[in-house]
Amino acid sequence: MGERLTKSDVEKIQAEIDHRKLVERKELIEAVKEARSHGDLSENFEYHAAKKEKNRNESRIRYLERMLKNAVIVEDHSASDEVGLNNTVEIYCEDDDEVETYRIVTSVRGSSLNGLVSIESPLGKALLGHKEGDRVFVKVNADFGYYVVIRKVIKTESEAEDQIRSF
Template identity: 55%
Template sequence: MHDRLTRSDIRKMQEEIDHRTLVERPKILKAVQEARAQGDLSENFEYYAARKANRENNSRINYLTKMIETAIIVEDRSAEDQVGLNKKVTVKFPDEEETETYKIVTSVRADSMEGRITPNSPLGRALMGKRAGDLAHVKVNDKLEYDVEIVQVENVGEEESDTLRRF
């Protein structure tokens, strides 16, 4: 795995593990016990639903724990006006008037539909370290590449909308 995560990512993951362990797990186990007490398990939907919720909860806890154990801690060392982690970048395609804004985040917070991309994505890789006014060459694959002009770099830090992705 060895995902590149910030200390904040790890803190959020640990908070979710704690919540799932201390709050969700007891609720789910109580639901399993109550459903089991109803008798015949062969046609007991509540029992199967509670067991499924228990498996999903345990799976998420195990996933997050493994992510934390194998994480590589990263910190943004870019200058204030350079593209780096937790910075919003407004780009413009040459010969077009429209701009698009992206935020550079770690892989556990990435969501391209919400404009959050990683430094490992083709666009993110091309933008890293650049400044407003620079031209970035994005190479998607051997057949597709394009240029974008960096219009603005804004240091916004972490925001409420930067939630952990669900897998």
């Protein structure tokens, strides 16, 4: 099974692919041609650097195209009072006696250091479908888990409100 993406994720990835193909590819090919014209290729650092950057761009294009080819489109079907995709959730961690806030996102956007929790992560899986006030067990592995209490669920009206990093 491929990455679980929203329609917005697919659009952003396709936009990056188009930009890399139509803009960056042309610029990088020109940079390689320019560096090649400077003479001896065996000692031409600019040529090797330009070639490496061109290859990096082509690799990124292939990676993104493969991601889209295998993607599974997901939508939020949660009720208005349940935790769902793109919702912000305030939770109380019983073990740490701390309140933390996370946004539930697709796996390609997950970044727990930035408060973005993937729907594929143990915390994301545990929270989905629960309501404010629910005490939820987060199973990390076969031997370990912990409890959190959902304090607040903030519904996001549209993905346009995302403040998510680029892919």
